Amino acid sequence: MxxxxxxxxxxxxxxxxxxxxxxxxxxxxxxxxxxxxxxxxxxxxxxxxxxxxxxxxxxxxxxxxxxxxxxxxxxxxxxxxxxxxxxxxxxxxxxxxxxxxPSETPPFIVEDGVDVDDVTRLKYRYIDLRRPEMQHALRLRAKVVGEIRSYLDARGFTEIETPILFKSTPEGARDFLVPSRLQRGSFYALPQSPQMLKQILMVGGMERYYQIARCFRDEDLRADRQLEHTQLDLEMSFVEQEDVLQLLEGLFIHLWRECVGVDVEQPFPRIPYAEAIRRFGTDHVDLRYGMELADLNEVFSETSLGIFRSVITSGGTIRGFAVPGAGELNHAQLKRLEHAAMDRGAKGLAWVILRDGGEVDSPLAKHLSERERNGIASATDGKPGDLILMMADKAEVVNPILGALRMELAKERGLIPDGAWKFCWIVDYPFFVWNPDEDKWDPIHHPFTMPVGGGETLDGDPAAVRASAYDLVLNGLELLSGSIRIHRPDIQRKVFDALGISPEDAEERFGFFLEAFRYGPPPHGGIGCGIDRVMMQMLGTENIRDVVAFPKTQSGVDPLSGAPTPVDPDQLKILGLRPLPS
RNA sequence: GCCCACGUGGAGCAGCCUGGAGUGCUCGUCACCCUGUCAAGGUGAAGGUCGCCGGAUCGAAGCCGGUCGUGGGCGCCA
Structure with a gap:
């Protein structure tokens, strides 16, 4: 022994x-x-x-x-x-x-909290993994996956593997391609998600499917993005949106109880998309703090400010929010906020600092009537000592920028309470978003999402169509998103139509999929949930490399093995490939 | 594709702005001392073409240009 x-x-x-x-x-x-x-x-x-x-x-x-x-x-x-x-x-x-x-002298000490260059850590990942922090992260990850399995198994779900070698369906992210030796000149693609396969499993009568699925996207990496990530992929037949939401809400309550030791507040609030944008400027709603965006058009209805006036008359909006206690910011710091807003496309950022007795400090001070000063404070729920940030522009410009500033400032100024877990559902998504670059309507989800009310609604104003789509957001981060899918070929045709996908296009890209849907597909819906993100939230880290055993650097290199590497010319020959001169 | 930052003994940093011998700090390594430490302690030592290439200069870790690598971001990620 x-x-x-x-x-x-x-x-x-x-x-x-x-x-x-x-x-x-x-x-x-x-x-x-x-x-x-x-x-x-x-x-x-x-x-x-x-x-x-x-x-x-x-x-x-x-x-x-x-x-x-x-x-x-x-x-x-x-x-x-x-x-x-x-x-x-x-x-x-x-x-x-x-x-x-025996061991050679390790390149760094096995100790939590040591500050070692990421490449060194990844090259000697086996040393890095000896640190209790890393061990905890990977063990907790295994526990989360285990709890997901036991929760879903107990509810009649079947875990099914889908192929890693699959068909390229261009659109969306760039595919990773795998050359076929047996079919020279043809390629498999690694799945960006098992979306179509799981829907086909529903057609196949599996009724309740899930998978801890690896997904691949050949796009540039970020602190929270790797070339491959893990998704809880889930699909259910004979359900409505409410059934899916109930199941997943239960899952996350279970996970947080078992893996974090916290009973989270329930039920999770449901926030319609439009309301999320109105109150927070984004659908990645962070409910841990206030600072909600307020409408100021009414306040400035009689403004003497030319810019505000013209924005109002041209159908734009003036909105703002209060940053508690930020009245202490100096001119340089305020200037930096303005720059941050303008980097994101704002034309400007107005600021007002509320003082005692209804007084204000602001570059606009002499243009503000008493009614406006009071109006700003009451609309934003601002108190003396608070900073009010305001923007005037089209709503599509104002909301995301103010939303981003709200999040940044809350983080920067320590206004986010520790240990808060604020889940919420975002529902009632619009079906289309206007893509001004290409002058067309894009689906906000994927093109298999059921429009609310079926196909008829597609004949009207595209902007008015709702999608049976939903997101689960935790502390301002999207954890999962899903939808009820289209199961009727006639509706699917209308959606492709509305998206400008011709029948020939559709046939070439999704022919196998559409054919399956000619054989009595059941109504169904499901979700995809980023496991790496769930782990990052649980562990309180901002870097995906902290929750993955063998991650890659920002340029897609694995310092441990050196991958990717050139291969033997013979290997290429067998595959019928020849590299282009670079 | 673009923007910003960083690259200095084995690890993490300072030095650079204002050029003058690789100088310094913390840790590690090696040798010797030490029977109660737990970041052990003491004494001493070794270890670096300052990422790489080029330029201006009498002279570059430092200034300039390029390049590679890394990190963060933008684009991208239906």
């Missing part, structure tokens, strides 16, 4: 036990005669004492050596306990020590 106990589990109650432990030498403290070793395994660390007279060679043992130690658990002498260690009341008096394998 390699070991009788784990390092981290030993307590004072184990005193007197003969134990055999195995793990890594976390640290050695050599006092000349007596030597202390901190022995670490997955469960934690424990102190090993090597006395000079037992014939155990602890001097040649170094950091990160993998060793096996036999000895006795003993209560530490009074005054030598370590309250910082769960095992701090005891120590192991070593009687034998075997080096299982």
């Amino acid at each position: 390699m070991r009788t106990h784990s390092c981290g589990e030993l307590r004072a109650s184990d005193a007197g036990s003969e134990v055999r432990l195995a793990g890594w030498v976390h640290h050695r403290r050599d006092h000349g005669k007596i030597i202390f070793l901190d022995l670490r395994d997955a469960s934690g660390t424990v102190q090993v004492v090597v006395h000079p007279d037992v014939g155990v060679d602890a001097e040649s043992v170094q950091r990160e050596y993998c060793v096996s130690i036999g000895g006795t658990v003993e209560k530490r002498k009074p005054g030598t306990e370590n309250a910082n260690l769960p095992t701090g009341e005891i120590e192991i008096t070593a009687r034998s020590l075997e080096v299982l394998s």
Whole structure:
């Protein structure tokens, strides 16, 4: 037997036990005669004492050596306990020590919170993964996935794998392509998501499907984006939107109870898309703090300011919000806010600082009537000492920019309460968004989303059509999105029509899919949920690399293996490929 | 494709603006000392073509240009 106990589990109650432990030498403290070793395994660390007279060679043992130690658990002498260690009341008096394998000096120390360059960490990921932080992240991730499985299995779901080698369906993100050896000149694509396959599973009568699915997108990376990410992919037959929302709400309540130890507030609020935009400027609603956007058109209906007046008469909007306590900001800081707004496309950013007695500081002060000063304060719920930020422009410009500033300022000024978990559903999405660049209507979800009310609504104003789509948002981050799908070929045709997808286009791209839908597809709907994002939220990290065992750098390189690498010309030849001169 | 920042012994940084011998800090490594430490302590030592290429200069880690790498962002991600 390699070991009788784990390092981290030993307590004072184990005193007197003969134990055999195995793990890594976390640290050695050599006092000349007596030597202390901190022995670490997955469960934690424990102190090993090597006395000079037992014939155990602890001097040649170094950091990160993998060793096996036999000895006795003993209560530490009074005054030598370590309250910082769960095992701090005891120590192991070593009687034998075997080096299982030696270690070179590690490039960095195995310790939480150490500041090491990301490439170094990724190159020596096996060292990095020894850190308790990383171990916790990966274990929690496994627990989350496990809880998802048990929750869904208990509710009649079947976990089904779908192919990694699939068909390219251009549109959306760039596909990763895999050349076919057997069909020279043809390519598989790695799935961006199993969307069509899971719908076909519904046609196949599986009724309740889920999968922890890897999804691939060949797009540029970000702090929260890798080339591949993991999605909880789920689809159910014979359901309406309400059924899906209930199931998923239950899942997240379950996950937070089991994996975070928190009972989150329920039911999750449902916020219609239009209301989300109106109150927060975005559908990634963060309900942890106030600072909601207010409409100021009424306040400025008789304004003497030319800019505001012309925005109102041209059908634009004046909106603003209060930043609690931000009246202390100096001119340079306010200027920076204005720049931040203008970088995002604002023409300007007006600011008003509320003072006692209805007075204000503002570049606009002399243009503001008493009615306007009071109106601004009451509309934004601003108090003396608060900063009011205002923008006048088209609603599509004002809302997202103010929404972004609201989020930034809340974060910057510490207005976000710790430990708050604010889930909400965003519902009643519009079906189309106008794409001014290409002068056409784009679907806000994917083109298989059911329009509310079926196909007839598509004959009217595209802007008025609702989608049976829904997002789950947590603390301002989208965790999942889904929809009820189109199961009727006639409606699907009308949607393709409205999106400018010709029958020939549709046939070429989705022919196999549309054919399946000629054979009695059931009404169905589902979701895709970013597991990496869920983990980032649970662990409170902003970097996806913290929740993935072997991530890639921003340029798509894996420093551990060096991938991607050139391949042998023979391999290319077999595939019928020849690289272009660069 | 674009913008910003960074690149200095094994790790993390300072030095650069204002050019004058690779100077410094924390940790690690090695040697010696040390029987109660837990970030052990003490003494000493080794270890760096300042990412790479080029330029101006008597002289470059430092200034200028380029390039590569990394991080963050924009575009992109239905």
